[in-house]
Amino acid sequence: MIQMRHITKVYEKGIQALNDINVEIGRGEMVFITGPSGAGKTTFLKLIYAETKPTSGLLFVGGKNVSSLASRDVPYLRRRIGVVYQDFKLLYQKTVFENIAFALRVISLPSAEIYKRTIKVLNIVELTHKKDAFPHQLSGGEQQRVAIARAIVNDPVLILADEPTGNLDAGMAANIMNFFMETNHQGTTVIVATHNKEKALKMGTHVIHVDSGQIVG
Amino acid sequence: MIHPQTFGYFCREAMINFKRAGAMTYASIGVITVTLFIMGIFLLLIVNLRLAQDVLIKKASIIVYLKDGLPTETIQSIQTNIGRQVNQASQIIYVSKQDALEGFKKELGQQEDILSGVQGNPLPAYFEIKLTPSKRFSWERLKKIAVAIEGMEGIEGVDYGQKAVEVIGTITDVVRMFIIGIGFILGLATLIIISNTIELALFARQDEIEIMKLVGATPWFIRCPYLLEGMIHGLISGILSIGLLWLIYHFGLLKTLAANPIFLFLPQMEFISWQMMSILIVSSGFLGCLGSLLSLHYFLKSNRE
Numbered sequence A: 001m002i003q004m005r006h007i008t009k010v011y012e013k014g015i016q017a018l019n020d021i022n023v024e025i026g027r028g029e030m031v032f033i034t035g036p037s038g039a040g041k042t043t044f045l046k047l048i049y050a051e052t053k054p055t056s057g058l059l060f061v062g063g064k065n066v067s068s069l070a071s072r073d074v075p076y077l078r079r080r081i082g083v084v085y086q087d088f089k090l091l092y093q094k095t096v097f098e099n100i101a102f103a104l105r106v107i108s109l110p111s112a113e114i115y116k117r118t119i120k121v122l123n124i125v126e127l128t129h130k131k132d133a134f135p136h137q138l139s140g141g142e143q144q145r146v147a148i149a150r151a152i153v154n155d156p157v158l159i160l161a162d163e164p165t166g167n168l169d170a171g172m173a174a175n176i177m178n179f180f181m182e183t184n185h186q187g188t189t190v191i192v193a194t195h196n197k198e199k200a201l202k203m204g205t206h207v208i209h210v211d212s213g214q215i216v217g
Numbered sequence B: 001m002i003h004p005q006t007f008g009y010f011c012r013e014a015m016i017n018f019k020r021a022g023a024m025t026y027a028s029i030g031v032i033t034v035t036l037f038i039m040g041i042f043l044l045l046i047v048n049l050r051l052a053q054d055v056l057i058k059k060a061s062i063i064v065y066l067k068d069g070l071p072t073e074t075i076q077s078i079q080t081n082i083g084r085q086v087n088q089a090s091q092i093i094y095v096s097k098q099d100a101l102e103g104f105k106k107e108l109g110q111q112e113d114i115l116s117g118v119q120g121n122p123l124p125a126y127f128e129i130k131l132t133p134s135k136r137f138s139w140e141r142l143k144k145i146a147v148a149i150e151g152m153e154g155i156e157g158v159d160y161g162q163k164a165v166e167v168i169g170t171i172t173d174v175v176r177m178f179i180i181g182i183g184f185i186l187g188l189a190t191l192i193i194i195s196n197t198i199e200l201a202l203f204a205r206q207d208e209i210e211i212m213k214l215v216g217a218t219p220w221f222i223r224c225p226y227l228l229e230g231m232i233h234g235l236i237s238g239i240l241s242i243g244l245l246w247l248i249y250h251f252g253l254l255k256t257l258a259a260n261p262i263f264l265f266l267p268q269m270e271f272i273s274w275q276m277m278s279i280l281i282v283s284s285g286f287l288g289c290l291g292s293l294l295s296l297h298y299f300l301k302s303n304r305e
């Protein structure tokens, strides 16, 4: 699903976020990217959904060369990837329902289909009763679940989650993790970035540990 | 190509933007309306100048003044020659020196005694040619006939309303130049106003645009509601300005003209044509679209570095 060959990312002012990363992530894998804050986890994910370009190296996502992807092809790549952002990136003037449906509107699905799929994922994240609420009326954990619902609503082949349990209590965090495991069991490749190395190791799956932009361990 | 439902979504989004921008939207529409209205005034002017010129030409007659003391045969041959220049239906009337004086006296009426100090008959004999011009009869054609007649023997001079038509022609040319210049400036102003209004709306929705990009919206999908919004600004302004122009024309101009006999020489007035109105409205809609497109350019630049 993902191949990184000698990927290096240097931001402006010479800040080196990633240095010579070589990674292979297979289809249907569940992978944790761990590392302390500032290690380069978010940058790793951003490269995959083409939010930023690698400074050097080759990156393939689903067989597509993302390191040299034309701008006009970026939207189509993103439609196959569901991203849960560290800061949620919800629209605060739209309802929960509209926030989730948003990801389907941009691909011009028929209304009935949008409604059906949105209600389905609202069920999955157990937020049906809050569908007409606005994000600021929700708790951090609920907002997190809206972000997850939006990420999965168009059945992506790849889910990227950036610290998805960051502001959740232990119980809710476990719920969310179980949910990702569940989705993964159904065949979706899942990559979760987290600074919590112990928890990741406990999940017993593929763990990539980064520090200062390099893979360690 | 666009799903009707997606189009519905665009319309809803455009309306939301429209309402959200509030006062700014109204201010922008107001300013553009006034801008287009000024443009409309000039169009109205040119339409009516052309109409006046047309009417003058349609009513065209040529007065051919004869030299004094021409023998009858010469006068007859002049009449024959004039007959060759104009079409069959035209009337050629001969007015002798005596008839001319009588006519003048009649015109003077009670002020006839003005002529008491005048020796003899100072007025020349003349031919009055009443042309019955065809639809395509032009100012150039009239001039050609007049010049040909003027070249004949025994002619003192011709008068075919050249002054009036020429003056109107010059004014029309000047106004036309003005319209081109002003149209350019006003068009540019409209463009800038709309593009600024949309840019404000875009600033307010920057997060939304970013998220749209992140969930895989194509740049055209993001642009559409804003282009629609710009177009609506333009169209509304275009329609309002024509409404305003019509009110001014109908209740201002026509009323004033009717009350002032000075303007009676203007045989009729006309409002700008449907075609012109459509062009004005469509081009303001187009300018609105273009304005949006310009401001969107900055927001939709790819930020992948």
Ligand SMILES: Nc1ncnc2c1ncn2[C@@H]1O[C@H](COP(=O)(O)OP(=O)(O)O)[C@@H](O)[C@H]1O
Pocket: A011, A012, A015, A016, A017, A035, A036, A037, A038, A039, A040, A041, A042, A043, A044
């Ligand atoms: N847009 C950016 N411009 C400049 N430097 C950045 C940018 N994003 C991240 N960085 C820097 O790159 C490094 C890695 O950041 P990040 O990938 O966000 O790490 P993590 O997600 O593991 O905390 C940090 O030093 C951060 O300051």
Ligand SMILES: [Mg+2]
Pocket: A041, A042, A043, A086, A162
């Ligand atoms: Mg991060």
